[in-house]
Amino acid sequence: MANKREFKKYADAVGASVCEEMMEAYHNVKDADKAAIEQAIAKVLGATAAAKSNANVFFDKGHKAFENLKEYSKAKEAFFTQLFTKINNDFAKEIEDAVKQFNAAIPKSVKEEQK
Numbered sequence: 001m002a003n004k005r006e007f008k009k010y011a012d013a014v015g016a017s018v019c020e021e022m023m024e025a026y027h028n029v030k031d032a033d034k035a036a037i038e039q040a041i042a043k044v045l046g047a048t049a050a051a052k053s054n055a056n057v058f059f060d061k062g063h064k065a066f067e068n069l070k071e072y073s074k075a076k077e078a079f080f081t082q083l084f085t086k087i088n089n090d091f092a093k094e095i096e097d098a099v100k101q102f103n104a105a106i107p108k109s110v111k112e113e114q115k
Contacts, residue, residue: 004055004056007051007055007084007087007088008051008052008055011048011051011052011055011091012048012052014048014091014095015044015045015047015048015095016048018044018095018098018099019041019044019045022037022040022041022044022102023041025037025102025106026038026041029106029107029110030107030110031107031109031110032105032106032107032110033104033105034105036101036102036104036105037102037105039101040098040099040101040102040105041098043094043097043098043101044094044095044098046094047090047091047094047095047098048091050090050091050094051087051088051090051091054087054090055084055087057083059075059076059079059080061075061076
């Protein structure tokens with residue numbers, strides 16, 4: 001991600017999109033397991049909130065802790081790259097788990113109709 005703001009927008013957009021699809025199925029698919037869909041939606045919302053919250057981290061060292069500004073910039077960039085890679089991977093895993101739970105809640109007859 002380019003920066004914290006972009007990452008938060010990304011997490012919001014993905015979470016909202018997934019929740020929208022799940023809510024649509026919740027209200028329109030006959031014989032769907034509504035309790036399981038509710039849990040999947042809650043998992044998506046929790047993953048979105050956690051990703052946005054975990055992105056609110058600052059680099060804990062100042063430029064005076066390094067010999068020159070170039071080393072400071074490299075260390076800061078490496079820190080944020082590692083941080084956002086981990087947050088993004090955790091977010092993607094939670095979304096994937098929620099989608100699997102959602103897919104299990106949809107009846108097989110509906111899945112066959114949509115193929």
